[in-house]
Amino acid sequence: MSNFKIVFSGPVGAGKTTAIASISDFAPVSTNENASDMTRERKPQTTVALDYGVMKLDGREKIHLYGTPGQERFNFMWDILTSGGLGLVLLLDNTRKDPLKDMTFFIDSFRDYISQTALAVGITQTDIASVPRLDIYNKKLREMKISAAVFEVDARKQADVSLLVQSLLFTIDPGLEY
Amino acid sequence: MIFSKKSKVQQNSRTAVSFIGFDRRSEKAFEIFFRTYCKDQYYHTKNHTSSSITIVDMDCYKVEEEIYELHNSHPGRQLIALSLNQKRLDIDNCILVKKPINHTEFAKLLSSINAGKKVSKHAAMEPEKNWTRKPQETKYKPLHRETKPAASKSPTNTANAAHLMGETNENLFVGSNPDIDLQKPREFLKIIYSPDKMFQGALQRGWEKALNQQKLVELIFLSHTVFLDGKNHTASTALNDSVLRPMCLMESEDQVIIRLVDCIPSTEQRNKTEKRIYNYPIDAFIWKVSLWSSRGRILQNTDINKPVFLSEWPNLTRLQPIPHALRIAALLTQNPRPLGDISTELNIPQRYVFGFYSAANALGISGVSKRTADALFEPKTQQAPENRSILKRLLGRLAGQSSETQESSLPHTITHQ
Numbered sequence: 001m002s003n004f005k006i007v008f009s010g011p012v013g014a015g016k017t018t019a020i021a022s023i024s025d026f027a028p029v030s031t032n033e034n035a036s037d038m039t040r041e042r043k044p045q046t047t048v049a050l051d052y053g054v055m056k057l058d059g060r061e062k063i064h065l066y067g068t069p070g071q072e073r074f075n076f077m078w079d080i081l082t083s084g085g086l087g088l089v090l091l092l093d094n095t096r097k098d099p100l101k102d103m104t105f106f107i108d109s110f111r112d113y114i115s116q117t118a119l120a121v122g123i124t125q126t127d128i129a130s131v132p133r134l135d136i137y138n139k140k141l142r143e144m145k146i147s148a149a150v151f152e153v154d155a156r157k158q159a160d161v162s163l164l165v166q167s168l169l170f171t172i173d174p175g176l177e178y
Numbered sequence: 179m180i181f182s183k184k185s186k187v188q189q190n191s192r193t194a195v196s197f198i199g200f201d202r203r204s205e206k207a208f209e210i211f212f213r214t215y216c217k218d219q220y221y222h223t224k225n226h227t228s229s230s231i232t233i234v235d236m237d238c239y240k241v242e243e244e245i246y247e248l249h250n251s252h253p254g255r256q257l258i259a260l261s262l263n264q265k266r267l268d269i270d271n272c273i274l275v276k277k278p279i280n281h282t283e284f285a286k287l288l289s290s291i292n293a294g295k296k297v298s299k300h301a302a303m304e305p306e307k308n309w310t311r312k313p314q315e316t317k318y319k320p321l322h323r324e325t326k327p328a329a330s331k332s333p334t335n336t337a338n339a340a341h342l343m344g345e346t347n348e349n350l351f352v353g354s355n356p357d358i359d360l361q362k363p364r365e366f367l368k369i370i371y372s373p374d375k376m377f378q379g380a381l382q383r384g385w386e387k388a389l390n391q392q393k394l395v396e397l398i399f400l401s402h403t404v405f406l407d408g409k410n411h412t413a414s415t416a417l418n419d420s421v422l423r424p425m426c427l428m429e430s431e432d433q434v435i436i437r438l439v440d441c442i443p444s445t446e447q448r449n450k451t452e453k454r455i456y457n458y459p460i461d462a463f464i465w466k467v468s469l470w471s472s473r474g475r476i477l478q479n480t481d482i483n484k485p486v487f488l489s490e491w492p493n494l495t496r497l498q499p500i501p502h503a504l505r506i507a508a509l510l511t512q513n514p515r516p517l518g519d520i521s522t523e524l525n526i527p528q529r530y531v532f533g534f535y536s537a538a539n540a541l542g543i544s545g546v547s548k549r550t551a552d553a554l555f556e557p558k559t560q561q562a563p564e565n566r567s568i569l570k571r572l573l574g575r576l577a578g579q580s581s582e583t584q585e586s587s588l589p590h591t592i593t594h595q
């Protein structure tokens with residue numbers, strides 16, 4: 001049985017947990033720690049560990065959705081995350097100090113993976129900060145010779161997240177049909 | 179345990195594993211690994227006393243002390259030490275594994291230990307690159323499609339893609355022109371339009387002015403006004419769609435006044451009938467006006483045989499949806515192609531491609547390529563059929579999700595005055 005995965009990454013607060021929750025079949029197994037944990041002083045929504053969600057397809061297949069802040073390039077999680085990976089959904093929080101730098105950082109650290117699979121970029125919190133605008137992100141991507149859809153996304157909106165993931169699938173294979 | 183609370187009985191038949199030197203994130207990864215790759219044979223415990231195997235991250239600072247402590251209190255304990263540079267540990271019952279870890283190999287290793295088999299003390303693993311797509315040598319390759327006769331370019335093919343549009347609604351944006359024979363130049367007349375002579379052209383000129391001067395521009399047409407804000411990249415108007423759309427279809431020639439203004443007049447100064455103001459991100463406004471104006475046609479003087487490029491994806495989550503926009507964007511961002519080829523390759527009516535192109539052109543992200551078809555990016559590989567079937571089913575699910583809510587999250591916000 002195939003084991004397909006989509007990895008959601010991006011800085012803390014970019015909307016990974018929320019985005020997975022928006023399209024997962026069950027409330028994501030958010031591994032946010034509870035109050036008994038030593039990490040409790042962090043803000044409650046912050047992802048401490050790993051988000052996990054599933055989309056069941058008809059038949060027996062599942063698409064696994066993983067959320068990760070992307071620090072595990074060299075640890076155990078990497079192989080688990082990337083084997084059978086369809087691609088990377090990179091979420092960037094437009095209210096952060098330098099979201100373009102965030103983008104460069106994440107693309108650099110996932111570069112191998114992206115070059116073998118596909119990338120889609122969602123810019124979140126644009127309702128709060130409208131700049132940088134998308135053309136700036138697109139320009140940077142062209143400089144980096146990376147082809148990816150860049151959409152404004154509100155991670156709380158299923159339709160937004162769904163369109164972004166669809167763009168990832170079509171980037172993998174534009175010949176796909178509904 | 180995050181995934182499921184297993185009963186005591188069930189847990190007893192499984193092997194308990196404890197960890198030293200890992201953060202919670204990695205521990206969670208192991209839990210997922212145990213569940214998905216090891217058929218739940220193992221479970222994570224925080225209690226070293228009750229575990230049979232302990233996995234250690236050797237790259238954790240000062241982890242050795244903790245290991246020796248554990249070894250002293252539980253001398254027979256099986257240890258698995260993971261490290262980047264195969265640090266040595268002077269301990270029996272310790273297997274060294276070099277990072278990065280290959281999960282399949284690691285699962286085998288665990289099961290050998292569990293079965294009491296003898297295992298080599300050094301297990302090096304190469305990470306498995308079991309990704310769905312492999313790099314490809316050829317630069318430009320037309321899409322290989324599931325072959326279907328051309329006649330199957332049917333309405334049903336587009337019906338699903340148009341998920342959120344009724345057929346009449348769709349006509350407003352992409353028209354209803356049948357495909358033309360692109361070998362016959364005389365037929366071109368049926369598929370061209372002249373935005374310069376229409377409201378669309380005035381809008382584009384006005385926006386250019388607003389943007390260049392970073393100021394507010396007012397467009398006046400038939401005593402209606404639209405304000406374009408060059409700083410905030412917005413358009414605002416009291417016109418609703420039922421007035422705006424017919425305006426887009428008229429030949430306006432030079433009747434649209436374009437002028438710089440200092441501020442948007444307050445409600446009192448404006449027509450009393452202007453009860454509410456529609457605010458659009460400028461791209462959403464230009465996109466919609468261009469679709470209404472082109473109705474599935476392309477700009478006059480477009481060389482239909484030259485490839486067209488798309489320099490970036492339109493911001494499709496915030497634009498009026500049209501059928502197949504995602505597919506067209508995905509294909510065109512890979513390589514410039516002639517418009518006719520796109521509709522053939524995607525097996526869709528030409529009007530969708532033409533409408534998309536006209537709107538993207540108005541946004542300034544698409545145009546006729548100066549050079550012949552040159553690859554901007556390495557084209558993506560054809561998927562294996564079984565992958566394709568899964569991608570297709572996933573797509574079907576996602577399309578259902580995006581259709582339900584998208585109309586309500588469309589661009590404009592309404593300000594009640």
Ligand SMILES: Nc1nc2c(ncn2[C@@H]2O[C@H](COP(=O)(O)OP(=O)(O)O)[C@@H](O)[C@H]2O)c(=O)[nH]1
Nearest residue numbers: 012013014015016017018045124125153154155
């Ligand atoms: N205003 C606004 N809030 C958002 C948007 N996307 C996500 N959020 C919120 O941002 C917060 C952080 O999201 P979360 O999923 O926890 O981020 P994570 O750290 O990447 O997992 C949550 O409260 C979300 O509801 C957006 O586009 N706009």
Ligand SMILES: [Mg+2]
Nearest residue numbers: 016017046047
């Ligand atoms: Mg999170």
